[in-house]
Amino acid sequence: MxxxxxxxxxxxxxxxxxxxxxxxxxxxxxxxxxxxxxxxxxxxxxxxxxxxxxxxxxxxxxxxxxxxxxxxxxxxxxxxxxxxxxxxxxxxxxxxxxxxxxxxxxxxxxxxxxxxxxxxxxxxxxxxxxxxxxxxxxxxxxxxxxxxxxxxxxxxxxxxxxxxxxxxxxxxxxxxxxxxxxxxxLQSLPNELTGRLSVGMLSFSCQDIVPIAFASIFKQHSGIRLQAMQGPYHMLANALRQGEIDCFLGLMRKGPIHPELIEVPLLPAQYALIARADHPIHNDAKTLNNLVNERWIVARHGTPIRDYFESLFHSIDNKPPIQALEMLTFASSEELVIHSDAIALLFYDDWNIKQLNPRLKQISIPLPNPECTIGITLHRERQSAIIQTFIEELKLTIKHKSPSTQL
CATH class of the missing domain: 1.10.10.10 (Winged helix-like DNA-binding domain superfamily/Winged helix DNA-binding domain)
Structure with missing residues (x-):
């Protein structure tokens, strides 16, 4: 030899x-x-x-x-x-x-x-x-x-x-x-769920439920690698189609843009106009027409919340404000509202609107059809036990947070 x-x-x-x-x-x-x-x-x-x-x-x-x-x-x-x-x-x-x-x-x-x-x-x-x-x-x-x-x-x-x-x-x-x-x-690895769970989160999503679900999975399944990242819809959708992520969370659309993707509703929410708690707009504004000349914080173009923002002004025969500050995260938008005279169009589930930061206040102007839905987008052909475990943990998190709001 x-x-x-x-x-x-x-x-x-x-x-x-x-x-x-x-x-x-x-x-x-x-x-x-x-x-x-x-x-x-x-x-x-x-x-x-x-x-x-x-x-x-x-x-x-x-x-x-x-x-x-x-x-x-x-x-x-x-x-x-x-x-x-x-x-x-x-x-x-x-x-x-x-x-x-x-x-x-x-x-x-x-x-x-x-x-x-x-x-x-x-x-x-x-x-x-x-x-x-x-x-x-x-x-x-x-x-x-x-x-x-x-x-x-x-x-x-x-x-x-x-x-x-x-x-x-x-x-x-x-x-x-x-x-x-x-x-x-390798043979001695625990006989439990193993693998990767990579979750995308759309900008402006109610992302507080993901860390809670992650923490529960982390405690129960030490063999699962957990990842979370944020990005715009098209980026996350392509990443999901290519297997780079396993699912993503955010406002549901009128059907996914790719036929191989499906959406599962999780939580009802509603659009809301938010300003600094001591902003004079709370006393001065009675209708949407009073908000036309305000400075705005909104989500980027191509998102459901931006589409709704523009539809608000079309509904009163006005063009949407050109000068609008686009923010990528929910937390940064709220923080900017606190430190400026700008108004933000955001969305909240019932629990989060009740727990609104005391330095913020919802503007009491009724909005047309403010209802929206937070959901999870999956690949039609790639749904593993890990993903199903994550969905169940999300539902449990929503149930514990607000028993009456789970879909």
Whole structure:
């Protein structure tokens, strides 16, 4: 045999690929960093996942994101590669040439060095490993080139290990148990929900229920990776279609813009005009016509709340104000109202309007058809147990917050 029978689930190249994908976020960036072709990186990752029988990464909002099993794999890879890097730093102090240990070393190099250190003979090590002596000698030459210093000196009684060989043998004995225990670590993962839950939140959404639902899931299912991000509708819809997120929350529209998406209603809400509590508008304004010349804080174009804002002024035969400040978050809009003379068009469920910040006050002008609905948008064909768990937690959160408002 020309190669030893190694009982390691991952090659060191695969460890390097996995770590670099984690660091860079994409296979393309990892391939550039490692100076490998993208096909080589993709193949290494695929072979690693097949060997371990787990998915290491899933496609996410910002690129490749580790699964729960992937977190275990990445932790092992980091431990192994850090130990190799530390050893290279120690060996580098002996020579001026740049070493290449952490870039090219593989298990067979370390295994053979450790075997020769143990038995003091290349021929005996070859027999022990089921290899030919020329194959052992060639491998020793390869790793000597990586560390730019001799590993053994010859004596009548065999090969005498030098300091570099002893360090490499010690390295092998430290990292091989980490690699060999990886599959057991994966099999020992708790038998519970695992994976990723990535939730998008539309601007101006009632986002207070998401952290509460997340906290409950976090307590019950330690194997779920939780993510939340905010963005406009089209961005989140495309991310959902591409599998980068699992769902998103916000004001429902008149049907999703993509046929593969569906909406599930969660919570009734209503549009409301909000101003600073001591704003003179509360005494001066009686109808919408009195608000035409005010400064406004609104959601961006293309959102249901912006459409409603413009419809208000069309209903009184007025053009919507041109000078309107667009804000992306609910909290920042309320804060801006508090510190300015602007009026905001926002939406609240019954509980939140009753808990309105005391520095804010709803303008008592009746609005036409102010009812709206907060819902969750899902992919028609990708609805997992994790997503269903999240929806149930959202419903429980709404029920506990305001028992009478759940749909």
């Amino acid at each position: 020309s190669k030893p029978n190694l009982n390691f689930p991952l090659t060191l190249k695969q460890c390097r690929v996995i770590r670099e994908i984690m660091k860079k976020g994409t296979e393309k960036e990892a391939s550039s960093s490692l100076n490998l072709s993208q096909s080589s990186v993709s193949r290494s990752l695929s072979q690693a996942e097949q060997a371990l029988q787990v998915d290491i990464f899933t496609r996410g909002w910002s690129g490749a994101e580790p699964t729960s099993a992937g977190e275990v794999v990445i932790s092992s890879c980091n431990s192994i590669l850090q130990a190799i890097s530390d050893t290279e730093c120690q060996l580098q102090s002996n020579v001026t040439a740049l070493l290449k240990l952490k870039t090219y070393v593989e298990w067979r190099h370390l295994l053979i060095v450790e075997a020769v250190v143990k038995v003091g003979s290349a021929s005996v090590a070859a027999q022990t490993l089921g290899m030919t002596q020329p194959a052992v000698s060639k491998t020793l030459k390869e790793i000597e080139n990586m560390v730019q210093q001799p590993l053994f000196s010859r004596a009548r009684r065999g090969l005498i290990p030098q300091a570099a060989a002893k360090q490499l043998a010690s390295l092998f004995l430290r990292i091989s148990p980490v690699a060999q225990s990886l599959q057991h670590s």
